[in-house]
Amino acid sequence: MTEITGKPLSPAKRQFILHWGEMGARWGINRTVAQIQALLLVSDVPLTSEDIAATLHVARSNVSTSIRELEGWGLVRPVHVLGDRRRHYESLKDMWEMFRIIVDQRKRREIDPTLDVLRLCIAELKQAPAERYTRERLEELLEFFTEVDIIYRDIRELPLPVLRSTIKARGTVRKLLGLKGHKK
Helix, strand or coil: EHHHHHHHCCCHHHHHHHHHHHHHHHCCCCHHHHCCCCCCCCHHCCCCCCCHHHHHHHCCHHHHHHHHHHHCCCCCEEECCCCCEEEEEEEECCCHHHHHHHHHHHHHHHHHHHHHHHHHHHHHHHCCHHHHHHHHHHHHHHHHHHHHHHHHHHCCCCCCHHHHHHHHHHHHHHHHCCCCCCCC
């Protein structure tokens, strides 16, 4: 991996980009998509698709497809650079907003369909008395996912500054509840 200026990426940037790609793959995200997002996250200037392809040593077509996916998630946006007609891209820089977007997308892609399938299966199982055990297990699962969904919506409605403050106050809350603190 080399930076757009032709000099090698620093070891820290290289390690972060490679790690982010590995983590993305573990989360079901294409490795290249995650690496592009990581590169843009640590880049202090917007990059063109050509810059990204050269830096990560990936095909330009792969970069285009990956950029579209990242734009669809809302994690990357195109920007204009004065004097250059090419399209440049930059990553969302606010970590809190990025986390919120990722959680929103994962909920939409994973939790919502699971809730729908559970409701459908339970409705079908109500017509099958012999499947009582299965229905009860799925009802417990539905109750769990419904509660998670409610907590998600409650947290999602908090303005980002309030969410940041709430999370930073976790030590105080733990003390009030008599819980032991976590080490960093």
